[in-house]
Amino acid sequence: MRKLHLSYEKKKGLYGYGFIAIWFIGALMFFIVPLINSFIYSFNDVTPEVGYLSKTWLGLKNYKDAFMLDPNFRQYLVEALQDMALKLPVIVVFSMFVAIIINQKFKGRTFARAVFFMPVIIATGPVYAIITGNLETNGNNSAQQFTTMFETDMVDQLLEFIGIYGFGTTFTEMLGNLTSDILNLVWNCGIQIIIFLSALQGIPDTAKEAAAIEGATSWEFFWKITLPYVSPMILVNIVYTVIDTFRDPTNLVMERILAVQSDWRYGYSAAMAWSYFGIILVVLGIIFAVMNKLVWYENE
Numbered sequence: 001m002r003k004l005h006l007s008y009e010k011k012k013g014l015y016g017y018g019f020i021a022i023w024f025i026g027a028l029m030f031f032i033v034p035l036i037n038s039f040i041y042s043f044n045d046v047t048p049e050v051g052y053l054s055k056t057w058l059g060l061k062n063y064k065d066a067f068m069l070d071p072n073f074r075q076y077l078v079e080a081l082q083d084m085a086l087k088l089p090v091i092v093v094f095s096m097f098v099a100i101i102i103n104q105k106f107k108g109r110t111f112a113r114a115v116f117f118m119p120v121i122i123a124t125g126p127v128y129a130i131i132t133g134n135l136e137t138n139g140n141n142s143a144q145q146f147t148t149m150f151e152t153d154m155v156d157q158l159l160e161f162i163g164i165y166g167f168g169t170t171f172t173e174m175l176g177n178l179t180s181d182i183l184n185l186v187w188n189c190g191i192q193i194i195i196f197l198s199a200l201q202g203i204p205d206t207a208k209e210a211a212a213i214e215g216a217t218s219w220e221f222f223w224k225i226t227l228p229y230v231s232p233m234i235l236v237n238i239v240y241t242v243i244d245t246f247r248d249p250t251n252l253v254m255e256r257i258l259a260v261q262s263d264w265r266y267g268y269s270a271a272m273a274w275s276y277f278g279i280i281l282v283v284l285g286i287i288f289a290v291m292n293k294l295v296w297y298e299n300e
Contacts, residue, residue, distance in 0.1 A: 042270035053266065062271030073272060076252035077279065084245045084283075087188070091241050092234065095189045099196035100226070113197070117190050188244065192237045199233040200226070231295045238287055246280050 006014070042062055044055040066073050102112050203225065211221050248254065253276055261269035 038270045039274060041267045042274050044267045046266040046270075048264055048266075055267075058267065062268050063275060065268065066272050066275055070272075072256055073253070076256050077276070080246065080251050080253045081279075081283070083251065084242060087245060088238065088241055091188055091192060092237050095192035095237060096196050096230070096234075098189065099193050099200055100222075102193075103197055103200045117194060188241075191240060191244075195233050195237055195240075196230060199230040203229045235288075235291045235295050238291060239284060242283060242287065243280065246276070246283075 041053075041055070043057065043059060045058050045062075047054040047056070102109060207225050207229070208221075211225050216224065245251070246253075253272075257269050257272045257276065260272060
């Protein structure tokens with residue numbers, strides 16, 4: 001029997017196809033098929049039976065009930081959009097600010113970068129639960145005492161310190177949401193900081209040298225060099241932040257969807273989830289349409 005001889009390039013190509021095949025099979029079994037089933041469930045009344053799920057066709061009834069009969073779903077959607085609109089500029093601006101700082105040369109730069117990226121590594125589990133105050137202490141107050149370090153209402157305390165009481169306006173509440181929960185702000189910026197940092201390190205030395213020769217100040221360098229070069233990554237970070245905010249299981253819409261699912265109403269929860277997904281796509285489409293005109297590409 002003649003032995004098949006393959007070149008080194010073809011062998012490497014087969015290895016690559018082998019790795020892709022493993023990923024493809026896993027994605028098909030654990031993502032694509034459940035995704036299709038979820039879309040089908042959204043048009044049905046799904047009832048758990050012994051060994052299978054019974055489906056009764058309802059058409060668009062689940063979608064209509066979600067928007068017209070559910071007392072909370074529409075309200076939660078509006079609140080989620082408002083929360084996203086409030087957090088998005090803060091997270092993006094803060095991430096860029098931190099990235100510019102830790103891109104400078106100073107002692108302890110590696111440690112500073114590790115501190116800001118650490119939340120990405122421990123973003124789940126009991127550590128995050130203790131910090132955010134969501135872990136039951138079973139009579140032990142140590143976790144709750146630890147949590148109070150991160151949950152001080154700085155705005156109200158500052159106003160009371162200077163003699164202003166009862167100033168509970170919407171503006172004050174907005175400032176309180178942005179400043180009192182500093183931990184969550186930093187916690188949600190790890191990936192964005194890394195993306196901005198890579199963009200800053202990609203600015204060519206020739207642009208920096210030309211700006212220095214022309215006598216550009218740091219302020220001019222930021223607006224004329226830094227901002228144009230990192231503008232594509234601004235769009236990337238905006239998209240990432242929008243998706244990360246919407247898929248956060250602690251937001252009200254996700255809590256409502258998971259609560260309905262826990263009540264064995266799989267069809268109704270699937271309709272809510274797909275409606276939520278459609279709204280996210282619309283928001284991302286609007287962001288792309290607006291931001292893509294403001295992004296500067298190097299080949300332009």
